[in-house]
Structure formats: structure tokens, C-alpha cells
Amino acid sequence: MFSSVRFWLGFIVLVYLVVALVVRSRRPRIPVWGVMAFASFMVVVFGLVGVDEVVSAVDLDVILFLIGMFSLVSLANSSGLLEVVARWFISVFRRRVALLYGSSLWSFSCFCC
Numbered sequence: 277m278f279s280s281v282r283f284w285l286g287f288i289v290l291v292y293l294v295v296a297l298v299v300r301s302r303r304p305r306i307p308v309w310g311v312m313a314f315a316s317f318m319v320v321v322f323g324l325v326g327v328d329e330v331v332s333a334v335d336l337d338v339i340l341f342l343i344g345m346f347s348l349v350s351l352a353n354s355s356g357l358l359e360v361v362a363r364w365f366i367s368v369f370r371r372r373v374a375l376l377y378g379s380s381l382w383s384f385s386c387f388c389c
Contacts, residue, residue, distance in 0.1 A: 285322040289315055 296311040319325050325333055352358050369375040 282324060286324055289318050289322070289324070292318065 293311070293315050296306075296315075297308075300306045300308065300311060320327060320330060349358075365375060365379060369378040
């Protein structure tokens with residue numbers, strides 16, 4: 277399994293993604309879509325996904341869902357809503373452990389009920 281060339285090429289792409297996203301967190305000028313587009317390019321160039329398989333590998337419903345979610349989060353971020361919610365969480369749950377438990381329980385109750 278580990279001797280397969282495809283495995284190591286996929287591993288290289290995964291390492292690139294992790295390193296690029298960590299670097300991006302320190303330098304926000306690098307756009308996320310650029311990192312992901314280059315990773316997609318590497319997958320096609322390395323032959324992990326064939327050029328003719330690219331269209332079938334992309335699910336249009338998922339793409340449209342992600343566009344909608346990124347738009348909503350961007351809107352919430354630019355309006356300051358995310359900062360208000362973060363400050364509220366910090367004021368209610370004063371310690372880090374309480375903040376971790378509280379945010380976990382809150383998100384679990386929002387998505388499960």
C-alpha cells in the first residue's frame with residue numbers, strides 16, 4: 277500500500293494542502309480558492325483524477341451549497357455579527373474549558389434538534 281506511487285502523490289497533495297492552509301492562516305493575503313485550485317491542478321497533473329473524470333468528480337449540488345454557505349459567512353463576518361456572537365460566548369462562558377463545553381453543546385443542540 278505505501279509503496280504505491282499514487283499513494284505518495286496523494287500524500288504530497290495532502291501535505292501541500294495542510295502546509296498551504298497553515299501558511300494562509302498567518303498570511304491572509306493568500307486566497308483560499310487559490311490554494312484549493314492549485315491542489316486540484318496537482319491532482320489532475322499527477323494523474324490521480326483523469327481529465328475526463330473531472331466533470332463527474334465535481335458535484336454541482338455541493339458546489340452551490342458551498343457558495344451559499346461562504347456567502348452567508350462572509351456577510352456575517354463583514355457585518356460584525358461573528359464578532360458579536362464571539363464576544364457573547366466569551367462573556368457567558370468565562371473560562372476556556374467552559375467556553376469549549378458551552379460552544380460544543382450549543383452547536384450540538386442547533387444541529388441535532
